[in-house]
Amino acid sequence: MPPRSAAVLGKPVGHSLSPVLHRAAYRALGLTGWRYTAIECDEPELAGLLDRSAEDVVGYSCTMPLKRQVLRVAASASPAATAIGAGNTLLRTPAGWHADNTDWIGIRDALAAASVPVSGRVAVLGAGGTAQAALAALAGGTAPRQVQVLVREPSRAAELLATAGRLALPVTVAPLADPEQWLAADLVIATLPPGAADSYAGLPFSNRQALLDAVYTPWPTPLAAAFAAAGAPVVSGAAMLLYQAARQVELMTGSAAPVEAMRAALRAAVPGCAA
Incomplete structure (x- = not known):
């Protein structure tokens, strides 16, 4: 060649x-x-x-x-x-x-390589381009899932909702600051910029949850460390x-x-x- x-x-x-x-x-x-x-x-x-x-x-x-x-x-x-x-x-x-x-393949394959199931209740943090790609990674398949997008300003999620519509993926939008939404999720996909999720690292996460954090440096992020301390599987943005x-x-x-x-x-x- x-x-x-x-x-x-x-x-x-x-x-x-x-x-x-x-x-x-x-x-x-x-x-x-x-x-x-x-x-x-x-x-x-x-x-x-x-x-x-x-x-x-x-x-x-x-x-x-x-x-x-x-x-x-x-x-x-x-x-x-x-x-x-x-x-x-x-x-x-x-x-x-x-x-x-x-990008969506990166998310899909990173989760698969870590044997993290994409099922149950999934929380996507953020509404930017990486969050849109995350919705594509969640679309299709046979496993039942509920997708919730957590954002600071729900009124700014229009482009993300348009993506969900094109993918025929039902989603709901909720405030990022609601801790109940974080703790109810089986899988959290964090697409927030570095440092933006640090203040939530004190939540009582559990080992029935899993996290993919799109940030990869510095690693682990405070959020990733909190999930790992709870015994939860954690996937780095480097894998994505x-x-x-x-x-x-x-x-x-x-x-x-x-x-x-x-x-x-x-x-x-x-x-x-x-x-």
Whole structure:
């Protein structure tokens, strides 16, 4: 396979671990000459960057603030990206740039790898793009589940509710500050920014619950430590990051992702991240 290139786009993007994961995959796959870089790009700049992309570019990973803009500039989009209302991947095709979303796969596969069942009562904390991806990870399947979204301002959950509607996933919305909602959940998926859930770490969680916290550094978060102290299974956001990147590698290279090589690289870059 001739050398190709890819990159992660976003602003700021210097903190992104995508280069660590994708470069590790290229080495393990023997893709000599393949390059993966990080490019600063804001929403108004995305369309122009795509137009100027060199012919050897196979795709882009897209982080904040581009995830909704991805759908506006792409010539086509996967059903998942369309339903979620955001994308994190752009792939070059003969018909133009194609948008996809692998964040939901990252959540789904991280929970599955930890043998955490997606059933019963699930609380999703937050209403941003990661929360929308979490709804896609919860949609479908045969296990019965009740999904509740906990947000600071229920009036700001319109985009999340639109995602739920497109996924045909019944959800209810409740205040984030209601501790009864936290404690009633069998699974908590926290998509809040670093530090935003720290004040809830004092709640009396139990070992019948489980947590996926999208934050991965510093790890463990106070919330993750509280769940672990209660004997509850805890999944780090690093695992979610790993599995979403693995799917991107597959989409961009056409080869099965070398997950263990990518995991080792992630652990070396972020010691203690619990990938």
